[in-house]
Amino acid sequence: xxxxxxxxxxxxxxxxxxxxxxxxxxxxxxxxxxxxxxxxxxxxxxxxxxxxxxxxxxxxxxxxxxxxxxxxxxxxxxxxxxxxxxxxxxxxxxxxxxxxxxxxxxxxxxxx
Amino acid sequence: xxxxxxxxxxxxxxxxxxxxxxxxxxxxxxxxxxxxxxxxxxxxxxxxxxxxxxxxxxxxxxxxxxxxxxxxxxxxxxxxxxxxxxxxxxxxxxxxxxxxxxxxxxxxxxxxxx
Numbered sequence: 001x002x003x004x005x006x007x008x009x010x011x012x013x014x015x016x017x018x019x020x021x022x023x024x025x026x027x028x029x030x031x032x033x034x035x036x037x038x039x040x041x042x043x044x045x046x047x048x049x050x051x052x053x054x055x056x057x058x059x060x061x062x063x064x065x066x067x068x069x070x071x072x073x074x075x076x077x078x079x080x081x082x083x084x085x086x087x088x089x090x091x092x093x094x095x096x097x098x099x100x101x102x103x104x105x106x107x108x109x110x111x112x
Numbered sequence: 113x114x115x116x117x118x119x120x121x122x123x124x125x126x127x128x129x130x131x132x133x134x135x136x137x138x139x140x141x142x143x144x145x146x147x148x149x150x151x152x153x154x155x156x157x158x159x160x161x162x163x164x165x166x167x168x169x170x171x172x173x174x175x176x177x178x179x180x181x182x183x184x185x186x187x188x189x190x191x192x193x194x195x196x197x198x199x200x201x202x203x204x205x206x207x208x209x210x211x212x213x214x215x216x217x218x219x220x221x222x223x224x225x226x
Contacts, residue, residue: 031213042116042202042217043155050213088155092213098143098162098206099170100215104154 003027004091004103012109016078021106023089024071030092032065032072033100037086079110115139116218118203124224131190133221135203143206144186145215146170146178148199155202161186193225 005024013019023032031050035043047056049065049072056063060083062075076083086107090100119134135144146158147170157170159178167178175197177189190197201221207214 033214035217040220042204042219045214045216048214090215098213098215099145099157099160100213102147102155104152 004089004101006087006089006103006106008106009104010107010109012111013079014111015080018075018077019079019108020073020075021087021108022071022073023103025091026070027091027093028069030069032069032092033090034063034072034074035088035090037088037105038084043086043088079108081110081112084108084110116203116205116216118201118218118221120221121219122222124226125193126226127193127195129193131193131223133188133190133201133203133223135186135188135218137184137186137205139205140183141205141207142183143215144180145204145206146176146186146188147202147204148172148197149202149220150199158188158201190223193223195225197223198225199223 007022031048033048034046036046037043047063052067052069054065060077064073086105088102088105090102092100117136125131142163145160147155149155156172158172158176159170161167161180164180164183180186203218204215
């Protein structure tokens with residue numbers, strides 16, 4: 001069973017601050033996705049990373065896939081209240097019939 | 113193009129009743145998934161389907177039944193609802209025809225079992 005540990009579990013910061021959150025596993029994944037979920041809605045895909053060491057940027061969000069493809073980080077620059085939400089990482093394993101393993105998520109609150 | 117729709121969005125039922133949650137996609141993507149989301153557990157896979165008439169168990173299948181007679185529909189049935197099945201249920205589909213390692217989620221069904 002592949003497990004994804006996300007940390008920290010909760011984070012409350014002031015608008016304008018920078019932050020980094022993590023998604024770690026002892027398993028190797030063929031790709032890793034980050035989703036954001038707002039209250040009352042389903043998760044929305046932010047990014048997919050597939051190559052070890054890959055870095056992808058989405059406006060103020062920077063995603064990195066670990067060299068060994070076992071972990072990932074999400075860095076947010078100058079956080080805004082609109083970044084508030086639950087951030088989920090999910091890993092895919094080759095040959096797993098499109099199934100994903102999800103972490104439990106990081107609840108981020110950005111105060112104005 | 114609504115993509116993925118779920119119905120009902122909210123449901124209150126009683127212990128022992130049968131409940132069916134519907135999921136419909138406007139695309140023709142191969143894989144469809146049912147998850148439940150609970151505090152402290154995150155998203156857990158209940159059942160998934162690779163194509164019409166092909167279904168398989170996920171992590172927490174007990175107490176649930178699925179079917180997929182048409183590619184676009186994937187209903188989830190709770191045969192005899194229990195309070196432990198109170199949860200938020202999400203349907204998802206894979207990223208493209210033929211399968212891809214990303215999933216797109218519906219808006220969810222909030223189920224309360226009394």
